[in-house]
Amino acid sequence: MDAITPKNEIARAEPVKRPSQEEAEEAVRTLIAWAGDDPAREGLIDTPKRVVKAYEEWFSGYTEDPVKYLSRTFEDVQGYDDIVMLKNIDVESHCEHHMAPFLGKAYVAYMPTEAVVGISKLARVVEIFSKRLQTQETMTSQICDAITESLAPMGTAVLIDAVHECMSTRGVHHKDVSTVTTQFTGVFKSDADLRNRFLRMTGRS
Numbered sequence: 001m002d003a004i005t006p007k008n009e010i011a012r013a014e015p016v017k018r019p020s021q022e023e024a025e026e027a028v029r030t031l032i033a034w035a036g037d038d039p040a041r042e043g044l045i046d047t048p049k050r051v052v053k054a055y056e057e058w059f060s061g062y063t064e065d066p067v068k069y070l071s072r073t074f075e076d077v078q079g080y081d082d083i084v085m086l087k088n089i090d091v092e093s094h095c096e097h098h099m100a101p102f103l104g105k106a107y108v109a110y111m112p113t114e115a116v117v118g119i120s121k122l123a124r125v126v127e128i129f130s131k132r133l134q135t136q137e138t139m140t141s142q143i144c145d146a147i148t149e150s151l152a153p154m155g156t157a158v159l160i161d162a163v164h165e166c167m168s169t170r171g172v173h174h175k176d177v178s179t180v181t182t183q184f185t186g187v188f189k190s191d192a193d194l195r196n197r198f199l200r201m202t203g204r205s
Contacts, residue, residue, distance in 0.1 A: 024052045058094060061131030069124045070150035073115035083194075084116055085109035085201060089126045095166045096133035104162025104178065106130075107202040110147055111154040111187055111194075122147070136162055136181050144183040155186025157198045180204070 019027070025048035029039040037044060089106040106126045129142045144158040159182045168175045188195050 021052055024055070025049055028052065057131075058092075059131055059133070061128040064128040064131075066125045066128045066146045067150055069121040069128075070117055070146065072121075073117050073151065075115045077112070077116055080112070080116070082111070083109050083198065083201075084112060084119070085198070086119055086122050087202065089123045091126065091130050091139075091160060091162055093130040093132070093134045093136075093139065093162075095164060096135060098166040098170070099133065100164070100166035100169065102136065102162045102164040102166070102179075104160060106143070107157075107159040107198075108143065108147070109157045109188070109198050109201075110151060111156075112151070113153055115151070117151060136160055136164075136179055140181040140183045144185060148185050153186065155184070155188040155190075155194070157185075157188040157195065158183045159199070159202050159204070161204075 028048035028051045032039040032044055032047065039045075039048070086108050087105075089108065091102075091104045091106050093102055094100065095102055108122050108126065125146050126143055129139050129146075132139075140158050140160050144156050147153065147158075148156045159180065161178050161180045163175075163178050167173075167177060184195055188198060
């Protein structure tokens with residue numbers, strides 16, 4: 001985890017100076033003590049190490065470049081000129097306000113021009129942006145922008161539906177509320193029929 005990308009930029013930012021693993025583990029011990037427990041008791045001795053290891057996985061998106069995954073395209077599409085869409089992509093992210101998880105599904109589509117990208121790469125882009133501290137609104141925009149800027153399609157559409165634990169496990173404690181965000185560019189923004197077709201394909205229209 002060497003660099004942090006600003007919310008509204010796809011390009012990698014200047015590297016942020018990161019604390020050492022030992023410093024990160026000590027910060028976890030401080031939080032355990034602040035919560036009211038003894039970080040030296042048997043059940044918690046290895047917790048700081050486990051937490052830091054989990055953070056490396058949860059926030060691995062800071063070390064990944066989505067443009068790299070979208071750079072290899074295929075032009076032999078036999079004249080295909082309709083929507084390319086991935087449904088039900090898992091979203092596992094963390095709210096930047098409380099560092100609480102939010103979990104849901106992403107629906108990503110684009111209208112290709114001359115080339116298409118491997119479908120797994122679209123899912124990978126969602127994963128990269130989700131494995132950062134996020135707001136759902138920002139993440140939706142980032143995914144859409146990455147596809148638009150890398151593939152130059154006729155249009156891009158992104159919908160994310162997620163449940164935020166910062167709302168379900170604290171604060172207002174509403175457990176059955178999901179948040180839906182959308183972003184449209186190009187023909188998906190200008191053509192209401194195409195946009196509605198995308199929404200129907202997500203099961204939301």
